[in-house]
Amino acid sequence: MVEEINKEEKTAIPRQLQNANFRFLLLEPKSKKPIEREWQKSKNYESSSEELRKHLAKGGNYGVLCGQGQLIVIDADTMMLQEIIQQKLPQTFSVGTGRTGGVGKHYYYTCDDVKKRILKDGQVHLGEIQGHGSFVVGPGSIHPN
Numbered sequence: 001m002v003e004e005i006n007k008e009e010k011t012a013i014p015r016q017l018q019n020a021n022f023r024f025l026l027l028e029p030k031s032k033k034p035i036e037r038e039w040q041k042s043k044n045y046e047s048s049s050e051e052l053r054k055h056l057a058k059g060g061n062y063g064v065l066c067g068q069g070q071l072i073v074i075d076a077d078t079m080m081l082q083e084i085i086q087q088k089l090p091q092t093f094s095v096g097t098g099r100t101g102g103v104g105k106h107y108y109y110t111c112d113d114v115k116k117r118i119l120k121d122g123q124v125h126l127g128e129i130q131g132h133g134s135f136v137v138g139p140g141s142i143h144p145n
Contacts, residue, residue, distance in 0.1 A: 012053065026061075
């Protein structure tokens with residue numbers, strides 16, 4: 001189920017991601033670039049973190065760390081993959097992405113031990129499963145594109 005992010009939620013982590021096991025990182029404003037170069041080793045934040053809240057209030061973006069708390073994100077770049085997800089997988093929290101001309105969506109699931117995977121139909125790139133060792137730009141952040 002797609003849910004709109006309202007203006008108040010742009011400075012807070014959406015309730016669907018407010019899980020004590022999920023973690024977040026700080027991104028530069030209007031960017032998907034982590035503030036710290038070695039983000040895999042840097043401090044990460046819980047959704048209730050005061051430091052994260054202040055960063056968002058100042059216009060900073062945030063990233064959702066995949067693989068933390070068994071969280072994975074399916075980054076669906078095509079309508080074809082979105083239709084497959086909607087037909088074959090349980091409904092979940094999803095948001096539109098700033099990439100691919102407004103067509104892309106992120107679908108959030110919890111699943112054991114999933115590594116990053118590229119999803120293709122022959123030679124056509126459909127999207128990725130973002131797992132341990134990756135992150136996505138968080139809902140409400142301003143995507144650079």
